[in-house]
Amino acid sequence: MQPSSEKMSIFVNKDTRLLVQGITGREGQFHTRQCIAYGTNVVAGVTPGKGGQAMDDVPVFNTVLEAVAGTGADCAMIFVPPAFAADAIMEAADADMGLIVSITEGIPVMDMMRVKNFLASKSSRLIGPNCPGIITPGQCKVGIMPGPIHLPGPIGVVSRSGTLTYEVVDQLTKQGLGQSTCIGIGGDPVNGTDFIDCLAAFENDPVTKGIVMIGEIGGSAEEEACTFIAGNVTKPVVGFVAGLTAPPGRRMGHAGAIVSGGSGTAQAKIDAMQEADIQVCTDLGTLGELCAQAFARNV
């Protein structure tokens, strides 16, 4: 998706035309209304078998293809249950949706491995699954995050978590540090957009002056991101990693948050951040203050 707006941001903005898959379900309805209230342009919904109906003023279609043909939607938000979510993502990708945001938690890893390999041959970008979504404050909210805690501004936020991201955004806003775009990339072991995709986009976005990166235990996405930052990111980065006290071998809520065979520890990720000259926050309660100092020269 190419943002055409003058006012830059990454992946979504005021021109985004949103389609909601699973719009007539309880969660789908509730969060669609919240997105509309925030100002997101929701142009269509999809629920198989309910084509021709409407959710509030949003027309509902049977298939994504029909919805795109009828409304020109370019971004999909997915609320369908885990058993049907992989199918929904692939349907959206086959309809050439520019951006697909999958909120659904609990999709089997086997399904996501197939989806990810399928997406490799498609032009769509996937955010999630098991994520809060993406918001460009003041322009467009595609997700379940509380809108009012956000403030338009120069800080890009990328995170594997949900409420932890809200905590961080809230502290930034209270420091008067607004956000360019906030992205939750999700807590599953196999996901779409990763830290590096977001970091590269923030680096290229003229509005973004500083970046906050929130990691957690499990896998090596943070370490790879740190290598990328060292070679490619000129903007200041503040990092935080959750899970220093997590016991090895246990999944900490998120399917992807597990220290296995001694790898994926919070300490290893913090070390990688420090090596890449990222300012690491070790006390979440003071993250906002740390950001105010770290970004003082740039914003």
Next chain:
Amino acid sequence: MKIHEYQAKELFRNANIPVPKGKAAFSVEEACTVAEELGGYPVVIKAQIHAGGRGKGGGVKLAGSLQEAKNIALQILNMNLVTPQTGPEGKLVRKVLVEEGLNIARELYLSILPDRATANIVIMASQAGGMDIEEVAAESPEKIVRVAVNPLVGIQPYHCREVAFGLNLGPEVTKLFNAMLVNLYRFFVSHDCSLVEINPLVVTAENSIIALDAKIDIDSNGLYRHKDLLELRDIDEEDALEVEASRYNLNYINLSGNVGNMVNGAGLAMATMDIIKKAGAEPANFLDVGGGANAEMVENGFRIILADENVKAILINIFGGILRCDVLAEGVVQAARKTGISVPVVIRMEGTNVEEGRRILADSGLNLITAVDLKDAAHKIAAIVQI
């Protein structure tokens, strides 16, 4: 979800992955019956618990006669088995697997697992069977054969050749191995596994290939389509409080510290545990009541946390967001009254209607300590635990 070795081998047998003859036994008498049925000695008696390193802890023994089998079964059944993976408290052995002994010529390592970064299914193998793969990876990574399979394409003959040549198997064994590997790959995919590990996979003196051990982890998110596998869950192997929490759909992990905590969202919950540690205490648990926590979940959360006798204080950290703080505060007050909370509770909440929420807590007459932000919460917890 973890399952026992004897269950894994039963599944393997049905999937045409060769395993030794054998059967699980729940008593000494049963163990003797199985040993006799195997039709020859020695037999191997293996403790069945959800932890590795059983041999090192004395949970795997060879018996040369019926009398020996009886003595060993007596020793192992009901023993408290301590292995490097059980922690010092160990695990009670409730059943054993009794198997035929084999003429082992070579011991290999074989596993299949998802690679999260590339979304491929990875086959790992090594000639150093019986050793932990992490150990091999650290000491001699060149000994590990690693073959990635695109799940859209599935396992191909060349994948099998790469592994078989890497293990230096020789033509006769290669044929058997390749057939077994294809079956194992298909098993992995069709059962939504997050790990299958055979360590060791043995080549016998008679040149057959047999899975001497079997470890299977199943992706919990895939269990909805495997009702038969759900029946293999062994609640005896899990922490009693964790089992109870799972009945309330609470994501709870019991830990050894003394500050209980209740948080909405997994990332924030981990970060809250870290805050407790930083304040000079140890977290007693991980508890994620979910992004959309309600009063009932809070009440159940209290009950689970307080059932842990080590808990000396509780920190509640809720980032309301869409959940309103006044609703949450009502839930906390209600839960506190019902469960009769006997330890200090520090509550930090943020989000919609936070002022109203704090007023409800203050007016409740309960001993609830309000924190205005995370920093404040950390200080208040530190002050309590230092007394």
